[in-house]
Amino acid sequence: MGRVSQAQAEENRRRVVETASRLFREQGTHVSVADLMKASGLTHGGFYKQFASKEALIDEATAHAFDELTRLRDAGLAQHSGRRDAAQQALIDTYLSVEHRDSVADGCPAAALAADMAREPGDREARRVYTEGVTDFAEWLATEDENGISRLCTMLGALVLSRATKGSPVSEQILTTARTALTATN
Template sequence: MPRVSRKQAEENHAAVLDAAAKLFRAKGINGVSVPALMAEAGLTHGAFYGHFNSKEELAAAACAHAIEQSGAIYDGLLERHGGDQNAALTEFVKRYASRLHRDQPGLGCPIAALADDASREEFKGPVRKAFAAGLERMIDRLRPLLGRRGKTAPREQALADVAMLVGALVLARATKGHAVSDEVLLAARNSMLST
């Protein structure tokens, strides 16, 4: 069998990461088999070990990749609103605490989607390490957006705001189909935008 080019190998690696980031957010790390993941990436199961030594290694890389993808959405939000912090924050909160975000976990916030999985992983393992580093990065990226009156949010405020939004999304997903799901999203939006 002919070897793939370096470029093709890089493209295949990116496809595996993209597939894992999406599937792990949608179904959980333990809810996705390596063969299903590789099929989603358009590759054979046997190709997996050419890219990763273990599913745990892939899960950590996919977690970091998903957090980076998600963070890229928030980067530049202030600039797109001409520096209007209130308008940028309003857009962010309305998008985050929305039915669309609730209904698309595979494309949404990896912090909300993977928190439960990360909590069950090895205490000092690579998945938890990637998750914690990603949460730190998310907090840092959002502090300018979550501040008030043109100032960067203090770390404690940013942590509380992110905890409320992530918690609201997790609860809304867990109660989807019941009235309380929409109520949780609305309550988080109203609380975030009333201060």
């Protein structure tokens, strides 16, 4: 088999990182390299040409997931003509929706990766990236009257609980209650 061009190698790496970002949010970081590469449409052997280790991929995929979140927030801000309060409310409404609850692979990395990151050693790059991503998200959610951390905790906790209770009436009630609580504080 011939060598792939540098451009193709970069495309393959991008595809693996994007696939890993989605699979790790959906299934956890325990997904095997073989399953990850299969989902990427690439061979298992190609993994080690792109990444030093699975941990290196977890680091990169975590950063990619938080970059997606930042792009989403920035797009919301632009859509609302720079009005942060309107962009925050739109994000809260979307975050605490049935659609987001059901879209784990494309959803918030803070919620989806929390349990995995809690098991990571404190000196790991993925843990540092996760912590910075959570901090940045909380700062973005802050208002003049309310701490962003409390808003993020309400949102994240509600999302996790609604996912855990999906299929029962309490799942949507959790989302609605949290959305109402956050709207009442604005």
